[in-house]
Amino acid sequence: MAEHWSAQQLAGALPPLNPLANKYIRGHLHVVAGCSRYPGAAALCAAAGQRAGAGYTSVACSPEAVALVRAFRPSLVASSWDDWNWNAVAAAPRHPAAAVVGPGFDGEDDTCCRLALESLTEAATPLLLDGGALRALATPYGLARAQARGRAQRGPLVLTPHGGEAGALARATGIDDASPAETAPALARAFGAIVAVKGPTTFISDGQRLVEVNEGTAALAKAGTGDVLAGIIGALLAQGAEPFAAAVLGCTLHAWAGNSAAASHGLRSVVPEDVIEALPDAFKQLEG
Ligand SMILES: NC(=O)C1=CN([C@@H]2O[C@H](COP(=O)(O)OP(=O)(O)OC[C@H]3O[C@@H](n4cnc5c(N)ncnc54)[C@H](OP(=O)(O)O)[C@@H]3O)[C@@H](O)[C@H]2O)[C@@H](O)CC1
Numbered sequence: 001m002a003e004h005w006s007a008q009q010l011a012g013a014l015p016p017l018n019p020l021a022n023k024y025i026r027g028h029l030h031v032v033a034g035c036s037r038y039p040g041a042a043a044l045c046a047a048a049g050q051r052a053g054a055g056y057t058s059v060a061c062s063p064e065a066v067a068l069v070r071a072f073r074p075s076l077v078a079s080s081w082d083d084w085n086w087n088a089v090a091a092a093p094r095h096p097a098a099a100v101v102g103p104g105f106d107g108e109d110d111t112c113c114r115l116a117l118e119s120l121t122e123a124a125t126p127l128l129l130d131g132g133a134l135r136a137l138a139t140p141y142g143l144a145r146a147q148a149r150g151r152a153q154r155g156p157l158v159l160t161p162h163g164g165e166a167g168a169l170a171r172a173t174g175i176d177d178a179s180p181a182e183t184a185p186a187l188a189r190a191f192g193a194i195v196a197v198k199g200p201t202t203f204i205s206d207g208q209r210l211v212e213v214n215e216g217t218a219a220l221a222k223a224g225t226g227d228v229l230a231g232i233i234g235a236l237l238a239q240g241a242e243p244f245a246a247a248v249l250g251c252t253l254h255a256w257a258g259n260s261a262a263a264s265h266g267l268r269s270v271v272p273e274d275v276i277e278a279l280p281d282a283f284k285q286l287e288g
């Protein structure tokens with residue numbers, strides 16, 4: 001049966017804020033996201049990462065998306081993924097970092113698939129895969145690359161599939177059709193990852209533990225809110241949060257921000273940008 005984290009457990013999962021930290025010590029979030037078809041996902045993910053506490057947020061996106069990301073938030077450091085080098089994604093002793101790969105990826109696109117699969121071997125930090133990167137992972141080859149990452153101890157892996165993506169990952173690994181509460185631990189064991197199967201109730205597992213987050217709202221059922229969640233969890237990872245705790249806390253903050261946005265804008269009218277702007281309320285709720 002799934003556990004539900006207490007307010008105390010959630011508060012304890014938030015990395016402390018060092019008052020003397022500079023932006024690099026706060027944590028660097030690398031977002032690799034946003035193909036020409038879905039540039040907005042990169043902007044939403046990265047902006048959420050900033051609000052969730054990353055000290056430095058950089059975005060590598062398709063050349064067509066660079067201008068949009070910069071215009072959305074001038075404080076985001078955006079560049080084309082044509083110039084991308086995975087050597088950039090490495091944590092130094094006092095400079096924690098994490099990478100989010102896949103929001104706004106087209107799972108059929110060659111560049112997106114290459115970047116998704118490369119990230120598994122190349123990103124030497126905690127790595128979260130979301131969106132179209134999960135489509136690239138949902139093959140026997142993707143599964144083998146994920147397992148190889150685990151053996152090489154490159155860093156923790158977090159997967160955030162919605163129901164459709166979880167189904168594709170399960171089919172690729174021969175896992176029987178099952179409920180999200182059963183699929184999350186089965187996928188976690190197969191991929192050697194922390195898996196959050198998203199939905200009205202989100203189930204998070206590392207293969208042994210199973211936690212549910214059921215405090216969200218139907219206001220979150222809008223295209224782009226998953227990209228926001230990826231940025232939140234990525235930012236917590238970049239700040240050095242323990243990976244399973246980052247996934248549980250990130251899903252909870254996302255749910256609380258959704259509720260706060262719904263209180264301001266109404267259940268029907270919330271858009272993902274409102275959820276990002278409501279994140280400060282969610283952090284106040286956590287710290288209060
Ligand atoms: N502003 C932007 O740039 C945005 C960009 N985005 C980016 O778009 C990319 C594609 O992601 P996507 O989720 O839109 O499509 P995709 O995974 O191909 O789904 C196809 C099928 O899966 C199913 N399915 C979907 N959701 C489900 C659910 N919750 N629970 C259960 N099933 C679900 C559903 O199947 P059906 O309901 O028909 O059975 C659907 O037909 C990705 O990179 C993402 O980041 C989006 O985030 C939006 C904002």
Ligand SMILES: Nc1ncnc2c1ncn2[C@@H]1O[C@H](COP(=O)(O)OP(=O)(O)O)[C@@H](O)[C@H]1O
Binds near residue numbers: 201218225228
């Ligand atoms: N009815 C609902 N109640 C609570 N949360 C929801 C509901 N519908 C969707 N969500 C949340 O919204 C997010 C949607 O993510 P996802 O399906 O990946 O969207 P997208 O790909 O469009 O960004 C998930 O975090 C999910 O848990």
